[in-house]
Amino acid sequence: MSTAITANAAPLTAPADEQALDELLSRPLPGVGRALDALGGDIVLLGAGGKIGPTMSLMARRALDEVGSSARVVAVSRFSDPAPRELLEQAGVVVHPADLSRSESYAELPDAAGMFYLAAMKFGTTGQEHQTWWSNAAMPALVADRYRGVPSVVYSTGNVYPLSPLTRGGSTEQDEPAPVGEYAQSCLARERLFSYASHTWGTPVSIFRLNYACELRYGVIADIAEKIAAGQPVDVTMPAVNVAWQGDINAWALRSIELASAPPRLLNATGPEMVSVRRLAHWLGEEMGIEPMIVGEESADALLSDSSEIHELYGYPSVPLRRLVRWVGGWVAGGGRQLGKATKFQQREGKF
Template sequence: MSTVITPSTTPAHAPADEAELDELLSRPLPGVGEALAALEGDIVLLGAGGKIGPTMSLMARRALDEVGSDARVIAVSRFSDPASRTLLEDAGIVVHPADLTRSESYADLPDAAGMFYLAAMKFGTTGLEHQTWWSNAAMPALVADRYRGVPSLVYSTGNVYPLSPLGTGGSTEADEPAPVGEYAQSCLARERLFSYASHTWDTPVSIFRLNYACELRYGVIADIATKIAAGEPVDVTMPAVNVAWQGDINAWALRSIELAGTPPRILNATGPETVSVRRLAHWLGEEMGIAPKIVGEESPDALLNDAAEIHELYGYPSVPLRRLVRWVGQWVGGGGRQLGKATKFQQREGKF
């Protein structure tokens, strides 16, 4: 059995390479295996070839192995990156290539006892609004129809909330959505479609509103570190963010399927701190030995998420914020690879 990650067991220094990084990101936290085994059957992850899907799939496989379950983990994606497919296959995960934008792909999708929906379009949505709505609203309708009655964990985003005044602590699950821009609007449409499935077909659903997952190759902290390393200015107009280690996000998402219900259960997912973008830049600059260039003036509000409910359920992140910042600074400062998928967290008008 692998070592559980806790604040006292995570290393002080960043992982040495991507293999070590992926091992940390996919190391199961307590309760993950039990939650998945309770489904009593295979699980399928749709959109498993993206930023989060590979390590989430790996964690699911490792967690099921730890509790002695032979349920299959099935990863569905176009797998445009062959390396992701190889990584998953080598770990014993069943790979099912499929293009979910094509309706003819759905008849062949595997049956499952639990479904995790990760597919979405965010980057490059401005100018391609038609693709955005197809990916974020039409595809969920096809998926919800295919997996009627199957417990489902649906990834969403904190972008469905409006900007919050800095002193309020961020939006809670009880707050009404007020999405800004077509990306966020299409994400709320995705939620509504799965809610329709929950009410109409008794599909147990859990909606996972995330912002922001961070690892060393992408995420808000890596975005800031990359700018500092390149000598580019860091804009602090978006004054603050919430972030959490992607390994914790993986574990919380996998466990959250146990909360799926009718009507859907909504959970915010992020770290407990409201952290200043300026402070992140200075912490990273200290770690990298580069004085950050700051531009802009802090606005009085930001896209902020209050995730107190998920912390009460599953605990605080196993990798504390300051350590995560240190890891990112060491990784980026040492020339570690980036995925080239900026979060665009600075965007205040919802245009991605």
């Protein structure tokens, strides 16, 4: 039996450095180029300077190149960190610096055949509720108005759902939202505003409810690994999580523009497993050669999403859970850089 890995398949060994990691996170998966090319023009990613935007923009550029499309990929962000901007420009992505919190920025935004909205505020929302609502509710209204009628993918979050009993298996797209805390409430407001655009102006929309994306520098698995490396306890009160490799999340989000409709299409995006936080800690401890300290007692419910619909559409993650855990454990144990933005997945009262 051949063990050759195709150009689109994830390797068995972990990326050796950040350049290799970014290459893998932005490697197009099958179907991405076709979905973007079908739009027939340029695509714009708003809020492209954050954790996900740079590699998602790179994947879009690479995918369009693979199918021979000359459509532009335009990444819009303040780009307060110059490193992502340099990375994108070197790869042929058009960079458009703009502050989306300022209404005067919108007249200069480029037209597009497809729009991806990634801008949001989660971290530090407690005590900054006014900023949270402006970022997560006011800005979407400005964006929805600017891109009337343009097929759009809108990043959202599984936090719009309530905590789900472990016996139930996670919230589905058919479940009614019941957001806990102002962050989650503002995210539901973002969804409702784009839904208004869809119903009123016929804008095709796909609402992409993410919960959680992981890579080696960021995510739930990296959060747990960092605590183990620092000799800090791992709290298992939030008993279980869903996670998925960010490269797959990038590909699913880009492909989901083909599902955009009026009224909007809802799509949960995460891995197929409901994985125990305690088990993640022990797997990571084995990889890192450190016995994890566990505190807390598992609750009977957790923030969980049923992502079976996206897996039926696009398949299972290309990087399986245990491989991802090994990669993260080795990266953190080896002193690999972290982005310094904890997910706060342990939070059960919605205070971020």
